[in-house]
Amino acid sequence: MSRASDRAYRKIRSFILSGEVRPGMQLTEERLSEVSGVSRTPVRDAVQRLENEMLLVRSASKRLSVADWSNDEIDEMFTLRGMLESHAVERAAQRMDAKRLNQLREINEALTKAIDQATPDIATFLTTNRQFHDLILDCAQSPRLSKLLPALIEQPVVRRTAHQYSREDLMQSRADHEELIAAFTAKDEAWASSVMTSHIRRAFHSFSVATKIGVEE
Amino acid sequence: MSRASDRAYRKIRSFILSGEVRPGMQLTEERLSEVSGVSRTPVRDAVQRLENEMLLVRSASKRLSVADWSNDEIDEMFTLRGMLESHAVERAAQRMDAKRLNQLREINEALTKAIDQATPDIATFLTTNRQFHDLILDCAQSPRLSKLLPALIEQPVVRRTAHQYSREDLMQSRADHEELIAAFTAKDEAWASSVMTSHIRRAFHSFSVATKIGVEE
DNA sequence: CGGATTGCATTTGTATACAATAGAATGTCA
DNA sequence: TGACATTCTATTGTATACAAATGCAATCCG
Numbered sequence: 001m002s003r004a005s006d007r008a009y010r011k012i013r014s015f016i017l018s019g020e021v022r023p024g025m026q027l028t029e030e031r032l033s034e035v036s037g038v039s040r041t042p043v044r045d046a047v048q049r050l051e052n053e054m055l056l057v058r059s060a061s062k063r064l065s066v067a068d069w070s071n072d073e074i075d076e077m078f079t080l081r082g083m084l085e086s087h088a089v090e091r092a093a094q095r096m097d098a099k100r101l102n103q104l105r106e107i108n109e110a111l112t113k114a115i116d117q118a119t120p121d122i123a124t125f126l127t128t129n130r131q132f133h134d135l136i137l138d139c140a141q142s143p144r145l146s147k148l149l150p151a152l153i154e155q156p157v158v159r160r161t162a163h164q165y166s167r168e169d170l171m172q173s174r175a176d177h178e179e180l181i182a183a184f185t186a187k188d189e190a191w192a193s194s195v196m197t198s199h200i201r202r203a204f205h206s207f208s209v210a211t212k213i214g215v216e217e
Numbered sequence: 218m219s220r221a222s223d224r225a226y227r228k229i230r231s232f233i234l235s236g237e238v239r240p241g242m243q244l245t246e247e248r249l250s251e252v253s254g255v256s257r258t259p260v261r262d263a264v265q266r267l268e269n270e271m272l273l274v275r276s277a278s279k280r281l282s283v284a285d286w287s288n289d290e291i292d293e294m295f296t297l298r299g300m301l302e303s304h305a306v307e308r309a310a311q312r313m314d315a316k317r318l319n320q321l322r323e324i325n326e327a328l329t330k331a332i333d334q335a336t337p338d339i340a341t342f343l344t345t346n347r348q349f350h351d352l353i354l355d356c357a358q359s360p361r362l363s364k365l366l367p368a369l370i371e372q373p374v375v376r377r378t379a380h381q382y383s384r385e386d387l388m389q390s391r392a393d394h395e396e397l398i399a400a401f402t403a404k405d406e407a408w409a410s411s412v413m414t415s416h417i418r419r420a421f422h423s424f425s426v427a428t429k430i431g432v433e434e
Numbered sequence: 435c436g437g438a439t440t441g442c443a444t445t446t447g448t449a450t451a452c453a454a455t456a457g458a459a460t461g462t463c464a
Numbered sequence: 465t466g467a468c469a470t471t472c473t474a475t476t477g478t479a480t481a482c483a484a485a486t487g488c489a490a491t492c493c494g
Contacts, residue, residue, distance in 0.1 A: 004448065028475060039449045041258075044476090045265065052269050054361065061456055062476060076308075076359055083300050091293075142293055144271065148365065221478065245445060256479045261446090278486055279446060 005042035009049055012036060016055050016066055017156050023068035027056070053151040074157060078204035081152040082197050084145060085133070089180065089196040092139035093189040100139055101184055107132045108177045115170040122163050125170060130154075132177055157211070158203075164210040172202060222259035226266055229253060233272050233283055234373050240285035244273070270368040291374060292421070298369040299417035301362060302350070306397065306413040309356035310406040317356055318401055324349045325394045332387040339380050342387060347371075349394055374428070375420075381427040389419060 012032055015021045033043045047064065050056040057067045069077070107128055114124035133153060137146055176199040183192035229249055232238045250260045264281065267273040274284045286294070324345055331341035350370060354363055393416040400409035 030475075040476090041448050041450090045261075045447090048262065048265050052364075054364070063456085064476090073359075073361065076361060079304070080301070080361065080365075083304065084297070087296070087300065142290075144290065144293060144297065147269075147271070148297075247445075257446090258478055258480090262477095280486085281446090 003042070004038040005045035008032070008036040008038050008043050009046035012043075012046055012050060013055065016050070017154065017159050019156060019160050021066050023066050023156075025066045027064045027066065029064065055156070069157065074207075075204070077152055077155065078200060078207075081149070082200035082204075084149055084152065085136075085200055086193045086196045088137055088140040088142065088145050088149065089192045090189040091142060091145075092136045093184055093187060093192045095139050095141055096184045096187070100135060101181065103135055104132065104177075104181055104184070107135065108174065108181065111177065112174055115167070115174065120167060120170055122165070125173075126159070126162055129173065136180075158207060161207055161210040165206055169202075169206040173199070176202070220259070221255040222262035225249070225253040225255050225260050226263035229260075229263055229267060230272065233267070234371065234376050236373060236377050238283050240283050240373075242283045244281045244283065246281065272373070286374065291424075294369055294372065295417060295421035295424075298366070299414050299421075301366055301369065302353075302417055303410045303413045305354055305357040305359065305362050305366065306409045307406040308359060308362075309353045310401055310404060310409045312356050312358055313401045313404070317352060318398065320352055321349065321394075321398055321401070324352065325391065325398065328394065329391055332384070332391065337384060337387055339382070342390075343376075343379055346390065353397075375424060378424055378427040382423055386419075386423040390416070393419070 012035075015035075021027070029040050029043050029047065032047070033040045036043060036046075047056060051058065055067055056064055058064055111125060111128040111132065114121040114128060130153070137149055140146075176195060179195045180192055180199075183189075183195060229252075232252075238244070246257050246260050246264065249264070250257045253260060253263075264273060268275065271284055273281055275281055328342060328345040328349065331338040331345060347370070354366055357363075393412060396412045397409055397416075400406075400412060
């Protein structure tokens with residue numbers, strides 16, 4: 001059986017990622033403990049984790065609310081993610097082995113199946129896409145990156161706009177993954193790194209178009 | 218009066234940074250609560266913060282110990298710090314104002330005084346150096362960077378070897394700061410960014426020499 | 435003798451009661 | 465009426481007791 005603090009963490013996190021609780025909304029620890037069915041102690045653990053991921057924020061008076069990001073913060077989030085994932089992919093290229101390379105290929109095949117349909121299966125796309133990035137992160141063998149990156153990758157704003165992505169966006173993602181695999185096969189760190197940089201920035205562009213933000217009017 | 222969890226955090230943190238508790242050393246929450254004079258509840262808060270900064274780690278069985286980093290992890294820590302501080306300095310260059318520019322100049326004058334002596338005042342050097350980087354971080358106006366960077370900057374391994382830095386290292390740091398100020402004055406982000414990149418990498422080199430690590434034998 | 439197993443001691447995890455504090459509401463007086 | 469002080473209330477912070485889990489060592493059995 002999992003720990004109560006983990007259950008609370010997952011529950012609150014899913015509320016935020018799904019958009020069930022809106023950015024800026026005020027929360028109380030007691031309310032969260034009711035919702036997640038555990039006492040305030042493990043809730044406080046969970047809340048602190050979510051604060052560190054910047055999904056929750058505390059006002060000056062320690063009151064709790066769901067984070068509400070400015071366009072500048074979202075832009076920077078993608079920038080940082082680009083820098084760190086490019087770095088991760090360099091490390092991964094140096095440490096890649098045949099077994100994991102095959103796993104990457106399998107994951108990307110699953111991803112291909114998900115989008116090669118009349119109506120792309122976005123949920124599966126998101127899951128397999130995440131698996132792909134997670135496996136790379138695993139290959140990078142860096143505890144620090146493994147701690148920092150997930151908080152930049154899993155974001156409510158991204159999650160909520162995913163279903164608006166065009167087929168071209170999804171196809172391009174798949175192609176990027178293919179190229180990454182090629183770079184890994186060639187053990188070419190610089191190639192892998194540059195592909196990842198554009199992969200992430202392109203994701204930001206798709207996101208911007210989907211949400212109409214990031215374009216000065 | 219500060220909160221108990223903050224007092225515990227500062228106390229435990231100072232033990233780690235000063236080297237009073239050694240890397241790899243096992244700790245218990247109860248022992249820490251005795252040492253810091255508060256109950257286990259705020260100690261757990263403090264410990265979670267320190268875990269996030271990777272100064273403390275938990276084993277698979279949730280037992281607590283002081284982090285002990287490999288050379289690879291230290292190298293990467295400097296790499297990440299270089300990437301993030303270079304990014305911070307770009308943002309800062311765009312947002313710099315006259316008042317803060319003057320503050321930077323004052324801080325660097327204080328730093329100069331600290332090292333222009335028969336025996337350089339390392340403690341003051343560390344303090345003012347930190348002030349310099351903190352003020353830049355403040356100018357960058359990025360909550361995310363403000364959360365991530367301090368954990369990369371304040372590190373026990375660095376702190377403990379600081380007194381071994383040569384006068385040349387200290388003078389070079391001062392010169393880097395001067396150049397950063399010049400870049401800020403010229404509002405030249407790229408200049409500022411590149412200076413910061415070498416500034417951090419040079420710091421890693423000084424550190425490596427001081428500790429004899431990072432050199433394959 | 436080696437390896438699994440059980441029981442005990444240590445340590446972490448959780449619930450709950452209470453203390454401290456910040457915000458809101460109410461009252462008071464010029 | 466409006467600014468200020470004063471309760472009152474809602475919320476977070478802390479201590480403590482107890483539950484669960486983990487490591488360790490003695491024990492048992494092959």
